[in-house]
Amino acid sequence: MKDKLRDAIKNWNYDELRKFEKEIGMGGREVKKIIWEKMQELDNSTKFCTTCFAELEPYDASYTLIFGPEGFKKKASFCAVDCLQYFLSHIRDMEKVKRKTRSKNDANR
Numbered sequence: 183m184k185d186k187l188r189d190a191i192k193n194w195n196y197d198e199l200r201k202f203e204k205e206i207g208m209g210g211r212e213v214k215k216i217i218w219e220k221m222q223e224l225d226n227s228t229k230f231c232t233t234c235f236a237e238l239e240p241y242d243a244s245y246t247l248i249f250g251p252e253g254f255k256k257k258a259s260f261c262a263v264d265c266l267q268y269f270l271s272h273i274r275d276m277e278k279v280k281r282k283t284r285s286k287n288d289a290n291r
């Protein structure tokens with residue numbers, strides 16, 4: 183990880199490094215956003231079924247869901263209705279856990 187980062191910034195000049203350091207010092211919002219976008223790009227694959235990881239034929243992603251808040255849209259593709267249904271039931275459980283955690287955190291404030 184350290185080597186990859188070193189490799190990525192090896193051609194930056196002093197001014198760029200200084201700006202980057204300042205950005206991290208202020209919480210690194212821009213850096214986090216760039217990392218998040220890259221993660222989304224890798225995650226938002228229409229090449230594999232989100233549930234069973236079966237490879238999907240190009241242009242044949244039978245079912246694709248796009249969800250999430252504006253600017254943080256997530257894309258999930260499925261090979262069949264079964265996989266889509268499984269994902270949807272799973273997402274309901276994830277929402278329940280999220281809500282529980284949130285209300286617990288509120289209670290601790």
Ligand SMILES: [Zn+2]
Nearest residue numbers: 231234261265
């Ligand atoms: Zn599938």
